[in-house]
Amino acid sequence: MSTDGHLRSEVYKIVTKTNDVISEDPYRLSYHLMPPVGLLNDPNGFIQYKGVYHLFYQWMPFKTGHGAKFWGHYSSTDLVHWKHEEIALTPSEWYEKNGCYSGSAIESNGEMYVFYTGNVKDEQGNRETYQCLAVSKDGFHFEKKGPVVELPAEYTAHFRDPKVWKQDDHYFMVVGAQTTDIKGAVALLRSNDMLTWNHLGVIAGGGEGLLADFGYMFECPDLFHLQGKDVLIFSPQGLEATGLNYQNVYQSGYVMGHFNSQEGSYNHGPFQELDRGFDFYAPQTTTDEKGRRILFAWMSVPDQNEQEHPTIKYHWLHNMTLPRELKVINNKVFQVPVKELEQLRVGEVFEHDVKLNAENREFEEVNGKTIEIVLEKIDVSSGFFSMSVGEAAKIIYSPKQGLFTLERQSYVDGVTEIRQCLLNHLDSMRIYLDTSSIEIFINGGEETFTARFYPVPSNNSVRFSSSEKSTFMIKKWKLAD
Ligand code: FRU
Structure with a gap:
């Protein structure tokens, strides 16, 4: 049997073997994307192709740790109901033997092109990196074309996660990189045919400009045009926590500016974090046929505590965020849950005007997992x-300091651990709870907080509390499993 065939049958065996135990986990999510078994990390190759949304993902099926990643595959026609598909890529060739790492998808002449990083390590842990191409005629079966980009001399082997787009008759690729003097950077490459690529240089970081002193590695870059701005999303590693910022081990955020496609240059403003919670990393976006810019992120961060999650004993780990539509408002990227998620609502809405006067309140109708x-x-x-969820998570807002x-x-x-941000005002919150995850969209998506948390499974309560006077209008829906 070929290596690819062997790997596929091993994955099939482990999925079948662990199916029963996984479905017993009380913390298994109900409407978020998870791996059937093992570990999921970054969203990859997100695209709407021939009308169907495809979301690939970094998948380690054989354990709940990292390693030689596969590209797992989900598809959907509405961003709400997803089908788990056959594995898209297995790490079967010499140039990817230690993992088909993160990358992106683009359509050309009716075919789907995916670019990803072939990760290779020797016995001493020395790394090689190849930016590889695989092509599909149907979005499900891929023909590997092998490496199309070799490592340019300016970078260490931490050079990965190609994101490709077409602009002004050229193809462009951004790659997450580390320069040889160990600075995080985003590299830009250009091509006319997606087979031969020219390295144009660093467009952000690399020890220059506003990102001069900004960590040792940038992962998962994504550059796109949105409402008159060119937004560059990336995930820097090596930032020190300062004040309320950069509290997680690694960050995810963006700079905004102008990309000059003729010169291959990019001018940008300061870095802003995309999400203020505990678990958000390596986001990736695509545009869909409705012209929306939609983002998925990995609902975790690579850190030393990953193996402490209670889901480990059920042989699975991590999930995606909900899909979010991006908007630029006042030079800031807002994130809004996509409209289609309203389809998850079942039954009637519960609506209530609430006035709290130095008291705690619980509404029987406002509970659930x-x-x-x-x-x-x-x-x-x-x-x-404040609002407490199953006693394992709590939202607190104090208007005097504007502290959320x-x-x-x-x-x-x-x-108890905390994440915080400052707000000018708090008008509204949209909160999605799913068994062991919370996503909070503040003031129409101006700030978001994303986290896993593990309430006692029997505790479904949501409680509101106010030290003085608070008023708000509440709406609540049960969501479909
Ligand atoms: C980000 C990342 C990427 C890499 C992938 C490997 O989480 O480290 O840089 O391609 O995960 O799974």
Whole structure:
């Protein structure tokens, strides 16, 4: 049997073998994308191709750790209902033997081209990196064409995650990189045919400009035009926590500016974090046939605590965020859950006008494991307002400092940990709860907080509390499993 055939049959065996135990996990999510078994990380190759959304993902089927990654595959016609497909790429060739790492997809002449990083390591752990191409006529079966980009001399072998787009009759590729003097950078390449690529240089980071002192590696770059701006998303590694910022081990955010496709240059402003919660990394976007720019991110961060998640004993780990539509408002990227997610709502909405006066309140109708809660017309006079979810997560807002806080009980040692950001005002919150995840969209997506958390499975309660006067309007829907 070929290496590819062998790997596919091994994956099939482990999926079949672990199916029963995985479905018993009380923390298995109900409407988020997860791996059938093993570990999921970055979204890859996100594209709407011939009307169908394809979301590939970094997948380690054989354990809940990292390693020689596969490209797993989900497809959907509506961004809500997804089907798990056959594996798209297995790490079967010499140039990818330690992993078909992250990359992107683009359509050309009716075919789907995927670019990804072939990761190769020797016994001493020395790395080689190849930017590879695979082509598909149907979006499901891929023919590997092998490496199309060799490592340029300016970078170490930490050169990966190609994102490709077409602009002004050229193809462009951004690659996450580390320069030889160990600075995080985004490299730009150009091509006329997607087979031969020319390296044009560093367009962000590399020890220059506003990102001069900005970490040792940038992963998963994504450059796109949105509402008159060119937005460059990337995930820098090596930033020190400062004040409320950069609290996770690694960050994900963007700079905004102008990309000059003739010169292959990019002018940009300062870095801003995309999400303020505990678990958000390596986002990737695509445009769909409706012209929307849609983002998925990995709902985790690579860190030393990954193996502490309680889902490990059920042989799976991690999930994607919900798909979010991006908008630029006042030089800031807003994230809004895609409209289609309203299809998840089942039954009637529960609506209520709430007035709290130095009290705690619980509404029988506002509980559940898989729910959507919208708070509107929020008015917190002073003191603080809070909302607790199953006692394992809590949102707190204090208007005086303009401070918004998400607390959770650590899944490592139960200690309370926090993430915070400053707000000018708090008008509204849209919150998606799914068994062991929370996504909070503040003020129409101006800020988001994304996190895994693990409430006691029998505790479905949502409680509101106000130290002084708070008023808000609440809407709640149960969401379909
Ligand atoms: C980001 C990342 C990428 C790499 C992939 C490997 O989480 O480290 O840079 O391609 O994951 O799974």
